[in-house]
Amino acid sequence: MTRIAYLGPPGTFGELAAMQYDPAAELMPFPSHAAVAAAVESGMADLGVVAIENLINGSVQETLDILIHETDLQIQAELVVPVRHNLVAKPGTRPADVRVIYSHPQALGQCRKFLERCFPHAQAEAALSTTEAVELALRRNGDAAAIATERAAQLLGAEVLARDIQDSENNVTRFLVLGRGLPAPTGRDRTSIAFTFAEDRPGALASVLNAFAAANINCTKIESRPTKATFGEYVFLIDFEGHQQDPAVRDVLERIRPLCAELKVFGSYPRAL
Numbered sequence: 001m002t003r004i005a006y007l008g009p010p011g012t013f014g015e016l017a018a019m020q021y022d023p024a025a026e027l028m029p030f031p032s033h034a035a036v037a038a039a040v041e042s043g044m045a046d047l048g049v050v051a052i053e054n055l056i057n058g059s060v061q062e063t064l065d066i067l068i069h070e071t072d073l074q075i076q077a078e079l080v081v082p083v084r085h086n087l088v089a090k091p092g093t094r095p096a097d098v099r100v101i102y103s104h105p106q107a108l109g110q111c112r113k114f115l116e117r118c119f120p121h122a123q124a125e126a127a128l129s130t131t132e133a134v135e136l137a138l139r140r141n142g143d144a145a146a147i148a149t150e151r152a153a154q155l156l157g158a159e160v161l162a163r164d165i166q167d168s169e170n171n172v173t174r175f176l177v178l179g180r181g182l183p184a185p186t187g188r189d190r191t192s193i194a195f196t197f198a199e200d201r202p203g204a205l206a207s208v209l210n211a212f213a214a215a216n217i218n219c220t221k222i223e224s225r226p227t228k229a230t231f232g233e234y235v236f237l238i239d240f241e242g243h244q245q246d247p248a249v250r251d252v253l254e255r256i257r258p259l260c261a262e263l264k265v266f267g268s269y270p271r272a273l
């Protein structure tokens with residue numbers, strides 16, 4: 001049976017994503033995305049599921065940084081998971097008594113308008129995951145709530161005070177499945193890369209983008225993160241359509257390699273969108 005590491009405890013969106021990917025898998029909860037990646041690297045798990053991008057908040061920077069700096073695992077797949085948030089609390093809690101609202105920072109960000117409108121005086125507190133947030137709220141005396149999945153509320157015996165509190169009705173999160181090896185091309189794939197430049201010069205980034213344009217390869221995302229070494233220097237990340245084994249992709253990677261100081265390929269995997 002495939003063992004899949006995810007950001008737990010059970011009831012999180014990470015668990016929903018892992019179940020969506022493989023309903024028959026053995027699921028292994030870990031307390032952070034870094035621990036999820038480490039579990040796959042150590043061989044404790046076969047695959048790891050991590051959140052990479054949300055419709056409302058954009059990229060999950062913690063995951064981008066893990067891919068850039070902390071792991072050589074390859075992306076095996078992407079999953080798009082509907083994300084509906086609920087305000088949950090110890091049974092009997094009155095909304096008027098709620099002073100503290102716990103959740104994962106992603107969830108707090110995705111419910112910003114609801115929090116401002118309905119709980120302008122409550123304090124938002126970060127938790128390691130949405131399920132941990134429910135555990136923290138249940139430990140207090142009726143003055144706390146959490147933003148979490150309905151499943152977490154059921155598993156922990158919490159009451160749902162409000163449903164669908166996310167800022168966008170169509171809220172979704174894209175998750176990545178990390179593992180070893182290169183999935184075979186399907187004809188509808190995406191490749192993710194990161195690169196740096198040796199020196200700051202006019203047109204450096206344009207020269208890379210022009211190589212994609214010349215090869216008629218569609219870039220689906222571009223992003224930058226600090227190198228964490230020198231202020232003002234960045235790692236650029238590009239997602240594009242195609243697979244490393246497609247001749248056109250192989251060709252474009254060969255063209256851009258000499259333009260970059262470092263080039264890291266995070267993987268080629270079937271497109272979910």
Ligand SMILES: O=C(O)C(=O)Cc1ccccc1
Binds near residue numbers: 011107130173
């Ligand atoms: O804490 C969770 O449930 C997670 O899996 C992280 C997360 C939080 C909110 C939206 C998507 C993922």
